[in-house]
Amino acid sequence: MSETLLKIENLTKSFGELEVLKGLSTEIRKGEVVVMIGPSGGGKSTFLRCMNLLERPTGGSIIFDGIDIVQADEKTKNRVRSEMGMVFQHFNLFPHLTILDNITLAPKLVRGVSAADAEKKARELLKLVGLADKAKAYPQQLSGGQKQRVAIVRSLAMEPKVMLFDEPTSALDPEMVGEVLDVMKDLAKDGMTMVVVTHEMRFARDVATRVLFLEGGRIAAEGTPAAIFDGRHDGRLGEFLGKVRVGTEFRDKVKSELFDILKDREVSEEELARLKDLLAGGAPAT
Amino acid sequence: MLDGLISDFTQCFVKNGRWEYLWNGLGVTLEVALAAIFLGLALGFLVAVVRATHDRYGRFRLLDLVAKVYLTVIRGTPMVVQLLITYYIILRSVDSKVLIAIIAFGLNSGAYQAEIIRAGIVSIDPGQMEAARALGLSYWRSMVRIILPQAVRNILPALGNEFIVLMKDTSIVGYIALIDLAKGGDIIRSQTYSVYLPYLTVAAVYLILVMTFTGLLGRLERYLRNTGADPVHNDS
Numbered sequence: 001m002s003e004t005l006l007k008i009e010n011l012t013k014s015f016g017e018l019e020v021l022k023g024l025s026t027e028i029r030k031g032e033v034v035v036m037i038g039p040s041g042g043g044k045s046t047f048l049r050c051m052n053l054l055e056r057p058t059g060g061s062i063i064f065d066g067i068d069i070v071q072a073d074e075k076t077k078n079r080v081r082s083e084m085g086m087v088f089q090h091f092n093l094f095p096h097l098t099i100l101d102n103i104t105l106a107p108k109l110v111r112g113v114s115a116a117d118a119e120k121k122a123r124e125l126l127k128l129v130g131l132a133d134k135a136k137a138y139p140q141q142l143s144g145g146q147k148q149r150v151a152i153v154r155s156l157a158m159e160p161k162v163m164l165f166d167e168p169t170s171a172l173d174p175e176m177v178g179e180v181l182d183v184m185k186d187l188a189k190d191g192m193t194m195v196v197v198t199h200e201m202r203f204a205r206d207v208a209t210r211v212l213f214l215e216g217g218r219i220a221a222e223g224t225p226a227a228i229f230d231g232r233h234d235g236r237l238g239e240f241l242g243k244v245r246v247g248t249e250f251r252d253k254v255k256s257e258l259f260d261i262l263k264d265r266e267v268s269e270e271e272l273a274r275l276k277d278l279l280a281g282g283a284p285a286t
Numbered sequence: 287m288l289d290g291l292i293s294d295f296t297q298c299f300v301k302n303g304r305w306e307y308l309w310n311g312l313g314v315t316l317e318v319a320l321a322a323i324f325l326g327l328a329l330g331f332l333v334a335v336v337r338a339t340h341d342r343y344g345r346f347r348l349l350d351l352v353a354k355v356y357l358t359v360i361r362g363t364p365m366v367v368q369l370l371i372t373y374y375i376i377l378r379s380v381d382s383k384v385l386i387a388i389i390a391f392g393l394n395s396g397a398y399q400a401e402i403i404r405a406g407i408v409s410i411d412p413g414q415m416e417a418a419r420a421l422g423l424s425y426w427r428s429m430v431r432i433i434l435p436q437a438v439r440n441i442l443p444a445l446g447n448e449f450i451v452l453m454k455d456t457s458i459v460g461y462i463a464l465i466d467l468a469k470g471g472d473i474i475r476s477q478t479y480s481v482y483l484p485y486l487t488v489a490a491v492y493l494i495l496v497m498t499f500t501g502l503l504g505r506l507e508r509y510l511r512n513t514g515a516d517p518v519h520n521d522s
Binding site for chain 1: 411413414416417418419420421422423424427431432435436439
């Protein structure tokens with residue numbers, strides 16, 4: 001078993017009276033891709049945001065690099081955050097900076113990397129995600145999928161030990177989900193340690209090494225993708241997976257109906273490509 | 287009619303070098319206004335960041351209280367009264383009336399600018415601060431590099447308006463016998479008993495100042511928009 005990166009013990013988080021996390025414990029090991037699924041309000045995002053202390057846990061401990069970062073001083077927390085990448089649902093690119101400046105800001109300010117080195121690295125990373133030509137553009141000139149790929153690159157530029165993804169495709173138009181998931185798959189293939197909150201079950205099944213099902217502020221089930229998705233489950237997990245399946249089944253049904261309707265009609269190449277893109281986005285292939 | 291105007295003009299501006307009242311007064315007006323704007327900006331940023339940080343994160347409880355008292359007192363009393371109190375009580379031992387005026391107007395404008403800047407900070411999506419912090423930037427660095435640049439762009443029109451108000455407000459410095467543009471015109475009136483030319487000229491000069499400033503501000507706003515970094519029409 002590879003080394004433990006994050007050891008989380010009995011983590012709790014309350015917002016006022018509302019107890020969102022009710023004592024979660026788990027370990028994130030190097031090279032793992034842990035995907036968290038579960039119903040809204042189950043605590044997935046809060047749990048993820050506690051890992052890099054964007055939310056201050058109410059209790060429990062998170063051991064990273066041998067220290068409990070929950071109790072750490074501000075300076076240590078800043079250093080810890082610089083070693084964890086985070087990708088947000090709404091991208092959160094800095095609109096007043098060019099793509100290049102978005103990516104090089106933190107390496108320059110936090111790590112003291114020279115401007116030339118930071119730029120070189122940024123351009124290499126942009127090339128990897130197919131956005132080399134956007135270096136001088138501003139965020140609002142990019143599509144949602146492009147923004148999210150830049151956001152991933154911005155985190156990667158800090159050479160993080162672990163990447164946290166908070167519903168990275170939920171705010172995207174369906175046809176753009178695929179391009180972001182592809183980047184994430186490549187990352188996983190390269191051995192990046194990842195913790196991902198997502199509703200993309202296909203991604204969870206294909207890429208995750210472990211799936212956590214969070215419900216009611218607890219880890220209600222945990223296991224390999226095969227055990228979670230193919231096993232028979234009672235209770236909330238079974239119910240949740242049932243609903244998800246109905247969703248994908250519905251999408252597949254729409255797909256086959258659509259092709260039926262369009263079978264005998266004139267459909268241009270372009271229209272066909274658009275439809276394919278739309279239906280391929282995040283949906284299970286048939 | 288024309289002869290009358292020419293002789294009036296000569297009487298008011300040429301004779302005894304009276305134009306110098308206006309010229310030197312204009313210098314004082316600009317000096318006080320510009321210096322007060324920058325003093326106000328510095329104070330405004332400080333107070334705004336303290337207030338915004340307190341409201342969102344509960345830090346700086348004491349500083350926030352001081353800031354609130356400052357805002358309440360400044361915004362709750364007339365500018366003229368503040369100027370007189372500064373001159374006759376607080377800075378009684380200071381000789382330079384220009385310096386006294388700068389401090390009084392800077393303190394006053396700081397309160398108004400603070401509230402404008404605070405509104406600007408609050409208007410920025412919390413996700414911006416989170417993204418900066420997640421990259422390892424400290425709170426202050428995130429504030430200075432990420433939040434404030436965007437906030438300032440959003441509030442530029444309101445801030446420009448405050449600068450215009452401040453520039454015109456300096457016309458009350460005559461209360462402490464400082465000769466600015468307005469007081470200069472008033473002195474010419476008192477010496478020549480001519481009312482039209484001195485006051486209308488003073489009004490015209492203020493108008494030109496304000497229009498010039500408005501024009502510059504508009505160009506700055508357009509420039510920022512054209513760099514593609516206009517946060518108002520942008521949801522990244």
